[in-house]
Amino acid sequence: MGKGVAITGMGMISAIGKNVTENYRSLISEKMGISRISHIDTIHKNEIMVGEISATNAALEKQLGLPENSWSRTALIGAIAAKEAVTHASITEMNDCRTGLVSGTTVGGMDKSEQYFYQYFEDDSEWHHINGLHAGDSTQKIAHSLGLEESFSTTISTACSSAANAIMLGARMIRSGQLDRVIVGGTDSLSKFTINGFKTLMILSDTYNTPFDENRKGLNLGEAAAYLVLESDSLIEKEGKKVLGYVKGYGNANDAFHQTASSENGDGAVLAMKKALQVAGLTPEEIDYVNAHGTATPNNDLSEGRAMLRVFDGKVPEFSSTKAFTGHTLATAGAVEAVYSLLALQHNTIYPNLNFKTPMTEFDLMPQTKLKNKELRTVLSNSFGFGGNCTTLLFSKNA
Amino acid sequence: MKPVYINSVGSVSAQKTYDNDDFLEEIMTYNDTILRVIDPDYKAHIPPAAARRMAKGIKMSTVSAKTALKEAGLENVDAIIVGTGLGCIGDSEKFVSAIIDNKEQFLTPTRFIQSSHNTVAGQIAISLGCNGYNYTYVHSAISFESCLVDALVQIRNEEANHILVGGVDEIVAHHVDTHRLINHIKSEPVSTEHLLQSNTAGCVMAEGAHFFVLSNQKKETTYAELTAVTTYNTLSRDKLTEKTIDFLSQNGETLENIDLIILGNNGDDGFDSYYGILSDGIFKNTPQAYYKHLSGEFDTASAFGFWLAAKILRGGTIPKAVQLNQIKAKKPMNILLYNQYRGENHSLVLLKRC
Amino acid sequence: MADLKLELKEKIIEQLNLEDMSVDEIGDQDPLFGEGLGLDSIDALELIVMLDKDYGIKLADPKEGRQIFESVETMANYIEQHQTS
Numbered sequence: 001m002g003k004g005v006a007i008t009g010m011g012m013i014s015a016i017g018k019n020v021t022e023n024y025r026s027l028i029s030e031k032m033g034i035s036r037i038s039h040i041d042t043i044h045k046n047e048i049m050v051g052e053i054s055a056t057n058a059a060l061e062k063q064l065g066l067p068e069n070s071w072s073r074t075a076l077i078g079a080i081a082a083k084e085a086v087t088h089a090s091i092t093e094m095n096d097c098r099t100g101l102v103s104g105t106t107v108g109g110m111d112k113s114e115q116y117f118y119q120y121f122e123d124d125s126e127w128h129h130i131n132g133l134h135a136g137d138s139t140q141k142i143a144h145s146l147g148l149e150e151s152f153s154t155t156i157s158t159a160c161s162s163a164a165n166a167i168m169l170g171a172r173m174i175r176s177g178q179l180d181r182v183i184v185g186g187t188d189s190l191s192k193f194t195i196n197g198f199k200t201l202m203i204l205s206d207t208y209n210t211p212f213d214e215n216r217k218g219l220n221l222g223e224a225a226a227y228l229v230l231e232s233d234s235l236i237e238k239e240g241k242k243v244l245g246y247v248k249g250y251g252n253a254n255d256a257f258h259q260t261a262s263s264e265n266g267d268g269a270v271l272a273m274k275k276a277l278q279v280a281g282l283t284p285e286e287i288d289y290v291n292a293h294g295t296a297t298p299n300n301d302l303s304e305g306r307a308m309l310r311v312f313d314g315k316v317p318e319f320s321s322t323k324a325f326t327g328h329t330l331a332t333a334g335a336v337e338a339v340y341s342l343l344a345l346q347h348n349t350i351y352p353n354l355n356f357k358t359p360m361t362e363f364d365l366m367p368q369t370k371l372k373n374k375e376l377r378t379v380l381s382n383s384f385g386f387g388g389n390c391t392t393l394l395f396s397k398n399a
Numbered sequence: 400m401k402p403v404y405i406n407s408v409g410s411v412s413a414q415k416t417y418d419n420d421d422f423l424e425e426i427m428t429y430n431d432t433i434l435r436v437i438d439p440d441y442k443a444h445i446p447p448a449a450a451r452r453m454a455k456g457i458k459m460s461t462v463s464a465k466t467a468l469k470e471a472g473l474e475n476v477d478a479i480i481v482g483t484g485l486g487c488i489g490d491s492e493k494f495v496s497a498i499i500d501n502k503e504q505f506l507t508p509t510r511f512i513q514s515s516h517n518t519v520a521g522q523i524a525i526s527l528g529c530n531g532y533n534y535t536y537v538h539s540a541i542s543f544e545s546c547l548v549d550a551l552v553q554i555r556n557e558e559a560n561h562i563l564v565g566g567v568d569e570i571v572a573h574h575v576d577t578h579r580l581i582n583h584i585k586s587e588p589v590s591t592e593h594l595l596q597s598n599t600a601g602c603v604m605a606e607g608a609h610f611f612v613l614s615n616q617k618k619e620t621t622y623a624e625l626t627a628v629t630t631y632n633t634l635s636r637d638k639l640t641e642k643t644i645d646f647l648s649q650n651g652e653t654l655e656n657i658d659l660i661i662l663g664n665n666g667d668d669g670f671d672s673y674y675g676i677l678s679d680g681i682f683k684n685t686p687q688a689y690y691k692h693l694s695g696e697f698d699t700a701s702a703f704g705f706w707l708a709a710k711i712l713r714g715g716t717i718p719k720a721v722q723l724n725q726i727k728a729k730k731p732m733n734i735l736l737y738n739q740y741r742g743e744n745h746s747l748v749l750l751k752r753c
Numbered sequence: 754m755a756d757l758k759l760e761l762k763e764k765i766i767e768q769l770n771l772e773d774m775s776v777d778e779i780g781d782q783d784p785l786f787g788e789g790l791g792l793d794s795i796d797a798l799e800l801i802v803m804l805d806k807d808y809g810i811k812l813a814d815p816k817e818g819r820q821i822f823e824s825v826e827t828m829a830n831y832i833e834q835h836q837t838s
Binding site for chain 2: 042043044101105106108110113114117118120121124127130131133134135136137139140143148149150151152153154155156157158159165169172173175176178192193196197199200201252253254255256257258259260267268271385386387388389
């Protein structure tokens with residue numbers, strides 16, 4: 001059906017690398033980023049493992065040329081990843097065309113809010129963080145650090161599909177001619193808020209997460225920021241830009257089943273994947289690799305596995321979850337995996353689903369467990385979130 | 400371009416707006432620094448089993464969304480798009496304070512789950528059984544306008560026929576107390592009638608839930624046509640006039656065609672000057688209205704302005720309580736809305752009678 | 754035992770915001786989930802915290818809750834057998 005939307009830049013920071021190149025190197029050398037938590041003091045530190053970005057806030061602030069303790073970690077990593085994407089796309093003048101920014105986040109500045117929750121009433125030293133609780137504040141800060149002005153700049157928060165939805169909106173805005181260029185992705189830092197929240201849901205693993213394994217014990221939380229630059233065909237033509245790949249299809253659907261759990265047969269996931277295929281004008285047989293949501297919770301992997309079996313009519317192509325590398329980076333997951341999907345296309349590489357030992361009893365599904373080279377034309381990437389929010393993105397090598 | 404119709408409205412606000420038959424006939428006046436909504440009979444709309452875990456924001460939204468769906472005569476929609484500055488912030492705050500007070504022990508999941516910004520959109524989807532597109536925008540003063548931008552693209556590109564869009568925010572203690580520290584909220588009470596003459600910093604903070612059905616089909620219930628929306632993350636005072644004129648001309652309108660401009664003045668003497676640029680400038684001779692003295696300020700307060708515009712276009716009259724200047728308006732054809740918050744996140748929205 | 758059951762009913766009503774219910778309406782053997790009181794998986798997590806906080810009983814796997822929380826009676830039995838504090 002429709003032509004894909006061109007991607008001209010990408011940037012990211014995660015537990016397995018401070019930029020795109022480092023991330024790719026970790027992926028192909030099977031280097032996990034999961035460890036005990038070091039930047040947050042929590043009583044759960046010995047019972048959880050996380051995908052933490054190694055740099056301290058002070059180091060990130062130094063990198064951005066900001067004074068110490070000026071922004072939330074969410075905004076800091078977001079600005080770093082967004083800047084890398086913009087540089088990668090060779091953008092020198094940010095406001096020379098209709099440029100937008102769409103960012104996904106769930107925690108926003110919660111890391112600071114929870115730290116100074118009571119201190120705000122004792123002294124004024126941290127008052128500059130008060131407004132940071134607004135999720136949109138992180139996006140405003142990123143826009144500011146990019147020099148983006150008088151622009152469409154917005155924030156999406158649909159739990160763990162936030163960044164995937166940001167990419168989808170950006171692609172739709174370019175396709176419909178509303179924007180010439182848009183920076184899309186997401187950012188979420190670790191916080192006590194999410195650690196304790198997921199703890200109450202009893203879906204945190206006490207060891208390395210094992211997606212799609214029969215004995216999976218839950219997820220590892222992660223933190224990351226990742227952004228893509230999408231540009232219109234006319235802009236690409238005008239500037240003779242190199243295209244990294246295309247957002248070929250997208251679909252968002254709601255499971256409408258439960259506030260946190262996915263339906264047994266993954267109805268929302270099936271709808272999202274089908275919509276994405278329809279937008280792309282591709283058949284299920286034309287998908288070469290699936291980067292699954294695969295959080296390693298009992299519920300997600302069963303529901304997603306069943307959904308894939310339904311969409312691909314039993315013939316699921318090679319698939320893997322990269323959550324064993326990065327942990328579940330919540331809002332950012334869709335953007336992290338968008339970058340990984342593009343790198344997969346560029347290098348014709350399928351990443352291994354680490355830590356997998358035993359197939360699930362409910363169905364006959366084996367993820368790709370070894371790094372594999374294969375000519376890839378299309379990659380399907382899933383991101384599902386609370387509130388039944390299901391999003392599928394389809395990336396392709398050719399328009 | 401395909402027209403986009405506003406086919407119904409639903410509102411829960413600091414005014415008695417939950418009944419669509421009423422249009423600001425009785426004005427609730429206040430003398431305060433924060434305002435709460437006039438509660439509708441939640442129990443009449445929400446079964447107790449469903450209500451037991453609902454935060455205030457979800458309850459307000461449920462009533463407002465149900466009102467809009469009922470008026471539009473729809474059981475379901477193709478998409479649900481919600482804007483909220485802070486989501487169910489009350490539950491977020493309670494969860495954070497429990498983490499601190501109980502030293503990360505004995506925490507329960509409900510408040511955490513409700514804290515997810517998309518809990519309102521998700522809950523509406525569950526209650527309707529709506530498997531369609533489900534988005535939540537959380538970008539301060541343009542949270543609601545982001546929904547409008549998205550919905551316009553969807554209907555014009557035939558991706559959806561009927562979309563439920565809404566804006567919701569609830570007011571809670573810690574948020575108010577902290578924002579009072581940084582003077583975002585007024586320190587002294589101000590009366591409804593004198594909001595714009597307060598000459599003090601900050602706003603009167605409030606809450607509310609507004610939902611609308613946008614559709615590609617005109618119906619008996621249609622209020623107006625939504626013709627254009629645009630937002631700017633930054634906009635300096637000296638560029639505002641130029642941007643406004645550009646916006647109108649890009650959408651085939653002229654200054655003279657605007658019969659009413661609805662402005663988002665909130666009585667903050669640091670930032671109301673933005674509105675002054677338009678009201679004393681290019682729209683000096685245009686009938687003007689304002690509404691935040693009635694609704695209070697919150698991230699999605701502009702949805703009250705949108706509600707007001709829709710009501711005016713359908714009914715043809717401008718309630719006295721919202722008139723900002725003395726210029727008599729004829730039955731308005733075209734209404735322009737302008738809003739910003741603290742000099743950021745500006746929006747222009749254009750509505751037309753139909 | 755009767756006291757414990759009454760106490761549990763009161764706690765269930767309070768913890769799970771079952772505002773419109775009274776203790777008389779919950780029978781000792783009434784199923785708490787599904788067709789009975791209509792509780793769901795989120796309520797189960799709330800009850801797990803209640804076991805921990807009020808009775809010092811920790812459950813590692815939410816699946817264990819399914820049998821324990823079948824009814825007020827099964828809960829009371831489990832608490833009597835496992836209570837440490």
